[in-house]
Amino acid sequence: MATPFQLRWGIISTGKIAACFVKDLLVDPKTRDVRDIVHKVSAIGSRSVENARKFIDTVAGGDTSIKAYGTYEEVYFDKDVDAIYIGTPHTFHYTNSLAALKAGKNVLCEKPVTCNSSELRSLIATAKEHGVFFMEALWTRFQPLTLEVKKIAESGVLGAPVVLHADLSGDFDIDNIPKTHRILDPALGGGALLDLGVCSGPYPLVWAIVALYENPRNKLNPPSSITGAMLKTTLTDVDRNTSFTLTFSSADLAAQAILSCSINLNAPQPGVTIRFERGTIAIAAPIYCPKEFTIQHFGTDGTIKEERKEFEYVGGGWHFQADEVARCVRDGEKESTLWGHSKSLLEMEIFDEVRRQGEYKFPGGVEKVL
Ligand SMILES: NC(=O)c1ccc[n+]([C@@H]2O[C@H](COP(=O)([O-])OP(=O)(O)OC[C@H]3O[C@@H](n4cnc5c(N)ncnc54)[C@H](OP(=O)(O)O)[C@@H]3O)[C@@H](O)[C@H]2O)c1
Numbered sequence: 001m002a003t004p005f006q007l008r009w010g011i012i013s014t015g016k017i018a019a020c021f022v023k024d025l026l027v028d029p030k031t032r033d034v035r036d037i038v039h040k041v042s043a044i045g046s047r048s049v050e051n052a053r054k055f056i057d058t059v060a061g062g063d064t065s066i067k068a069y070g071t072y073e074e075v076y077f078d079k080d081v082d083a084i085y086i087g088t089p090h091t092f093h094y095t096n097s098l099a100a101l102k103a104g105k106n107v108l109c110e111k112p113v114t115c116n117s118s119e120l121r122s123l124i125a126t127a128k129e130h131g132v133f134f135m136e137a138l139w140t141r142f143q144p145l146t147l148e149v150k151k152i153a154e155s156g157v158l159g160a161p162v163v164l165h166a167d168l169s170g171d172f173d174i175d176n177i178p179k180t181h182r183i184l185d186p187a188l189g190g191g192a193l194l195d196l197g198v199c200s201g202p203y204p205l206v207w208a209i210v211a212l213y214e215n216p217r218n219k220l221n222p223p224s225s226i227t228g229a230m231l232k233t234t235l236t237d238v239d240r241n242t243s244f245t246l247t248f249s250s251a252d253l254a255a256q257a258i259l260s261c262s263i264n265l266n267a268p269q270p271g272v273t274i275r276f277e278r279g280t281i282a283i284a285a286p287i288y289c290p291k292e293f294t295i296q297h298f299g300t301d302g303t304i305k306e307e308r309k310e311f312e313y314v315g316g317g318w319h320f321q322a323d324e325v326a327r328c329v330r331d332g333e334k335e336s337t338l339w340g341h342s343k344s345l346l347e348m349e350i351f352d353e354v355r356r357q358g359e360y361k362f363p364g365g366v367e368k369v370l
Contacts, residue, residue, distance in 0.1 A: 018087035159277025191238030208257035230358025
């Protein structure tokens with residue numbers, strides 16, 4: 001058997017999700033039956049070299065082969081790094097990704113990939129100019145459960161999809177936290193739609209993209225209408241509850257996605273419901289990394305047959321996107337076919353439109369490209 005391709009990672013930031021991602025990079029790919037690629041963590045970049053060292057000790061078992069850097073730039077220019085993972089807050093994604101791409105590195109950037117679609121267009125153009133791979137870390141799209149849901153949704157066994165509901169919420173106790181907390185601070189892109197916490201808009205949206213936008217009946221048509229509403233908190237005027245409806249209306253698909261996210265509520269169960277002509281798929285929360293779903297088949301005699309599917313693997317679920325990056329880099333691909341540039345762009349355009357309708361403007365300077 002051929003030697004697996006090794007992708008050498010440089011990690012930007014030492015936060016919560018960077019730790020989750022690195023822990024998953026360290027899981028043996030064979031535990032998920034992946035034998036063609038392996039991951040190597042080569043460098044950790046932090047604004048403080050002490051934090052980089054601490055991160056290596058606590059997250060990577062003190063592995064002395066990993067370099068600790070006190071600046072992000074040193075990682076961008078490290079010749080032993082093939083791909084950069086960016087785990088900073090989303091208001092920094094544009095600046096960090098731009099620097100990494102300009103240094104000629106392949107980039108995987110946390111979600112939401114940028115603050116708006118203009119920033120994303122600029123990054124895509126830079127990635128193309130430098131001939132490197134670029135992807136948003138929409139990890140849910142690569143998980144085995146998602147691939148299975150997509151297969152069933154497209155098989156026709158339940159008929160055409162008609163209505164999808166998805167919600168991701170988290171109760172941040174907003175009345176009792178400082179107004180400078182990232183979830184409430186507009187200067188940090190706070191609020192439910194784009195916040196860097198778990199209750200952000202990309203997750204409900206990814207299910208609409210998988211089940212409706214990607215459905216072959218839709219022929220990759222963008223939604224024919226986007227209707228959004230934001231309920232803002234009087235504390236700082238960021239969105240407390242956001243809902244948005246996407247209508248797909250083409251010759252072969254007539255369906256709606258009703259999506260929502262909140263920062264003052266716990267997530268509902270199930271988190272996603274996809275209703276088809278002849279059945280329903282109900283996906284258990286948390287919708288960013290679900291482990292089970294139920295299929296209901298509606299019989300013509302009024303009976304309902306239920307089937308449950310469960311998924312288990314070693315690790316947190318972040319490694320599937322890393323495998324995709326490794327394969328794409330190995331094969332010379334500049335974007336993923338599962339979550340490529342056009343899907344991230346569709347996501348950011350939808351968020352721009354929902355913010356426009358909800359009259360949520362970031363303070364000056366947050367958006368680096370307008
Ligand atoms: N995929 C997922 O499941 C998931 C879940 C939650 C969040 N996210 C995304 O991941 C990103 C980071 O979220 P997180 O929860 O890991 O955040 P976090 O714990 O606050 O970590 C962010 C890191 O970014 C770096 N950073 C650089 N400039 C910063 C600044 N001015 N203020 C604060 N930190 C700064 C810091 O690392 P250094 O000090 O080492 O430089 C910090 O540790 C966000 O884009 C978020 O949307 C993804």
